[in-house]
Amino acid sequence: MLSIYNSLSKQKEEFIPLNPDHVKFYSCGPTVYNKIHIGNARAFISADLLSKVLKGIYPKVTYVSNITDIDDKIIKAAKEENLTIKELTKKYFDLYMQDIGLIGINPPDIQPFATNFITEMIEYIERLISLEKAYEIDGNVLFRVNAFKNYGCLSGRKIDEQEHGKRVEIESYKENENDFTLWKPSQKDEPGWDSPWGYGRPGWHLECSVMSEITLDIPFDIHGGGNDLKFPHHENEIAQSCACNGLDNARDFAKYWVHNGFLNLESEKMSKSLGNVIYIEDLIKEYKGNHIRLALLSTQYRQPIPWSKTLLDQAKTISNKISDFIDKNEFVEPKFIASTNIAAALFDDLNTPKAIRIMQDFVQDSKFIKDEVATFKYIFEGSTQDTTIDKNTIQEIEKLINERNQARIDGDYVLADKIRDKLSKMNVSIKDVDGKTEWKI
Template sequence: MSDPFKLFNTLGRDKQVFEPIDPGHVRVYACGPTVYDYAHIGNARMAVVSDQLVRVLRHIYPKVTYVSNITDVDDKILNRAEELGVEMKDITQKYARIYNQDMARLGVGLPDLQPKATEHIQSMIEMIQRILANKGGYVDGGHVYFDVRSLPAYGGLSGRTLDELNEGVRIEVSEHKRHFGDFVLWKPSQDHEVGWQSPWGRGRPGWHIECSAMSFASLGLPFDIHAGGVDLVFPHHENEIAQACCATGNQSLDAYAKILGTNGFVMHEGQKMSKSIGNILLVHDLVKEHAPVVLRLLLLKTHYRQPLNWTSQGLENAKLLFQRILDIFSIQQPQMGTINQDVWAALLDDLNTPLALVHIEALIRKIRENGYLSEDVNQLYASVVFLGLMDADHLAVVDLPSPGEIEALLAKRELARKSKNFKVADHIRQSLLKQGVEILDTAGKSTWKYRL
């Protein structure tokens, strides 16, 4: 009998045994990116943590639906579009595509559903109407506001009282608000701005209503787990919950999601990442310098709830660890085994990936000391596949060429060499090296190995 799966719930602040609302269908939502720029490593952390969470859930439960949205209407996007003199969708389509490509390189599976805000405006309007009908909001001058005083439990997620709300609230200068904690559900658009017809005039939704409406439309309320970064707990997640409570007429804060899972932020060499310091790490740049699998490994080396300090030393250590794993597979080719029990137990305990990796290191030592027993090597393979670092089918490292592809190129190179076409042969060698594969020519035979 396996241990139960435990998760820390930011709502209530305790680690609890996960009990799905419907064990036949587990439902998960994570706040996705606002697409107007390249994703930074903090965005990637949320995506990798959610991906790992979903992998664990799929291993336990027969059906899991994972939804993560794309915010493709937002003032930041509008401003960027205006600066560049292009349409909003020119920006959002480009960066949504790049986001998915970058995350795929990190071994992150596409969500089952990836709703776009602009395609769910009607759901948002309907949710705002429900909130107004339940006396949770008010209309003023083409704006619709959420009335935080209508929900006595408001602030319970982040632990703020109504009086403390002025701290950390995004500056929204408006003469229409009745309480400084009230937030926008709908706002009017100027003629030149993107907008949709609504009962309150032409306008666009506030940011928070997007997630409540899209998770409601995709999963139903309440659902099991809401995931997201700590920087979004207040006001975004707090407001998502408040809207859902009010729209469903249920005053309890778990009327939205039973568990609020929150991952910590990422620092760069001990410093907070910020535009002003210029130390923001973009996934798009990092994957040019490092094998993406090493980036994923480094993201998993810190427990998801802790702040993660991204350092060049940490990258080097992650690379060495992964190289040691690959060295074992080059000596003893694995078959798919079962996940190492200690690794699995660590994941069941609030997704403790750093402990899982400690157990992987112990397994590596055991394999070397005990003469590469196939059962242990197979366990190691199954475990690294489960952590999203390798492919289950053919020993491929995530985002690197697969052994089959490499063998085909080696055969092509051999033909080129035989016909003395050394330029082609050398090109194949160089391009594989750039992709993390080294060709070794010894005693008239060419072999290869991954070199990260």
């Protein structure tokens, strides 16, 4: 029923899960060193959309999205803000959770933090070295790209092509200029861990190979991320995971590779006045979460979004019109109904603009079809929050809800109930609807 575009085959394919009783999806999450902007939000909303559709179809779906909490950009930002790495990553993780919540993005089922997997990453590197897929030199460990014969299978870049005509000086310690870092040395005043290769820290590509394998087992169904991650990040993940597990084919690591398009700031005025970066926390002063959500979903996820104030204003008008129509009729719980026209549009490579048009036509013709409305609400009406509530309060509530959801995933119902009590003491009532927690003050 569902077809998605697979970047590996460069065509739309029917989605056939490895195990229909448990569908597994991994998407690359944020590096938590600054606030997320609207361009970042596009990748997260695309993953959220796919996970919602999968959860609407299959009885059990595990959606994993990692948190990169060690990285050169983090080290630099911590110095600039005069915070420890832990303080900085906590601050921006909390802001990330708050911002995605404002536009109706559900937290992933599992959010592994890179720094909680250092031991496993070291073991992974040791395995690659023992298989002669990686080599150590002066405290650096590098992946030997020539050791994976299908390198380039996702991006189409071949090792020879990249070498040809390039005038970049190869770092002296590399056997091949495309060899990439699995481990690098840290200075004494930088964060690091002891390893067989000295005090250092892992390379970024490694964390997704290790954490996807540990949280989902391989092969899993879908690996997602932004177009910009295809090369080198995903190409390198494929090389590591296949090399480490004796696999030749990227599909034996993850069967479908899904990538979202960019978001382009259209209006010069808009990008100038906002310093070329638009933050959710600024947009939310003027627009509701649902307006921003609809604007982001008004373009199919693979196409570039020409982002402008006009687009946002149009989304606001459409969203309000649809909400008014729905509110005038009886209350319908959000729910994904596979037999609807809206679901049919989504089954065609997540065609959200078509789904929105279908709903607009129902409004135009005053046709209130409960199943269609339920499906529309499930996908497009993520946010129920009153944005006049103080930001810190929202942040605290979101944090507690996430902790409660994690406790429920872990089976710790005593803790989950305690958090619920705490929320009710804050006059927050919560309601669990279709795996999503809604709250009201």
